[in-house]
Amino acid sequence: MAESERTQNPWMNTEQTAAVEIDRQGSLPSELSVTDRDGTGKAGPQPQTSDGELGIAERAVSAAGAAFISAVIVNPLDVAKTRLQAQAAGVAYSHPLSNLTNRMAYSGPNSMFADLRCSPSCTRAGIQGTVSICPQDCFQYKGTLDVFYKIIRQEGFARLWRGTNAGLALAVPTVGIYLPCYDIFRNRLEDFTAKNAPITTPYVPLVAGSLARSLACATCYPIELARTRMQAFKVTQIGKKPPGVRQTLLGVISHVNSTNGVQGSLQSYRVLWTGMGAQLARDVPFSAICWSTLEPIRRKLLSVVGDEANAASVLGANFSAGFVAGSLAAGATCPLDVAKTRRQIETDPARALRMTTRQTLMEIWRDGGMKGLFTGVGPRVGRAGPSVGIVVSFYEVVKYVLQKHYPTS
Structure with a gap:
């Protein structure tokens, strides 16, 4: 697991992984043994900072x-x-005019005479009676x-x-x-x-x-x-x-x-x-x-x-x-x-x-x-x-x- 973690997260301390020894069966030792920084050759268990230890x-x-x-x-x-x-x-996805009953209930009957274009800037609206109505493809x-x-x-x-x-x-x-x-x-x-x-x-x-x-x-x-x-x-x-x-x-x-x-x-x-x-x-x-x-x-x-x-x-x-x-x-x-x-x-x-x-x-x-x-x-x-x-x-x-x-x- 140490090798796969280091491959995935190469920022792991290299001194903690350099001396990992894998036996012939592919199992990992229970403790990591690394050489001390002062070069004395003393080895001992060291803490491992790895992805697996984050809480x-x-x-x-x-x-x-x-x-x-x-x-x-x-x-x-x-x-x-x-x-x-x-x-x-x-x-x-149609214009509010298709739901005229709800619109009149909300704003009153005079709302049916409002400008019912899809937007104020739309120039494709046609006149139906006193109402400006956009074609259906404006809403498709x-x-x-x-x-x-x-x-x-x-x-x-x-x-x-x-x-x-x-x-x-x-x-x-x-x-x-x-x-x-x-x-x-x-x-x-x-x-x-x-x-x-x-x-x-x-x-x-x-x-x-x-x-x-x-x-x-x-x-x-x-x-x-x-x-x-x-x-x-x-x-x-x-x-x-x-x-x-x-x-x-x-x-x-x-x-x-x-x-x-x-x-x-x-x-x-x-x-x-x-x-x-x-x-x-x-x-x-x-x-x-x-x-x-x-x-x-x-x-x-x-x-x-x-x-x-x-x-x-x-x-x-x-x-x-x-x-x-x-x-x-x-x-x-x-x-x-x-x-x-x-x-x-x-x-x-x-x-x-x-x-x-x-x-x-x-x-x-x-x-x-x-x-x-x-x-x-x-x-x-x-x-x-x-x-x-x-x-x-x-x-x-x-x-x-x-x-x-x-x-x-």
Whole structure:
């Protein structure tokens, strides 16, 4: 384990690893024996500063900081991806005039004579009676950049960060569970496989990533449900504040109660985990592909730096490896992401609880074919690559700094 740790983290004290001797069976000695700095040749056990000795608190702080930064930076791409997938699933992004009853109830009957263009600067509006109305394609998204343009023009620049509070509420605990658990599972499994089944060691990142992601997903799933619904549905009533995480989840529960006529039933709370199967079906292979790709890339990059590793090289190697691994994993799992989004925005509680991931994928294939399965792949890949790079590199740099300034014994 010492050699694999040093390959992954070459900033480890070289004097602590230079004299590690491995016996013919491949087992490691219980204590590290190193030559004393004064050159006397005296050897003795020395403390080892390694990735494996960081506590759970340090790992969680590192991961939470990384998640915070990533959630803020890449949120617009997440909004674009969700809008494109929701539109393909049948969510209508139309003008408030299509909901004229609600508009009149809010502003009074005179509101029907207002200027109902998609934005004050739109020159494509036609006159219907006394009302200026934009054509329908003003409200149809044609691609990632078109989503950005129309959200900024119709809803305001700040709407690109719709769901950021949910993203932060989700990312910090999720990643705070995910990355530390991945580290712990990987270290334990590498120790176990090195002693008992060395041939399976290359598969350790795949298994550790899958287990850690499953645990994190099951713990924080209702917030993920709220974020998807917040990003998918836009508020058309003028002057009304969009609902937050709590209001969104309460709205889901109240809709189930009103449909079933039963208050406080178990089913009304079960709906908060609607689509978790699709989420796991997406996240487990994503993590498996991501970590099994990321580990060899970053180890190779860090081995080039060797003993000269510093914070900048650790940042660069981990960001590059994370960017490549995240992009590949996001592209490969896009169909499962489309299924996850479709299940989370389902408005019929009975159908939401009845549908399975396989049925949803078949429905997507029937409606849109291969193009439907890869709806939103551009913003998904554009989001996942930088996101994984930011999270992993920030996490590893913070660990590096903690190891330098607060070595454990």
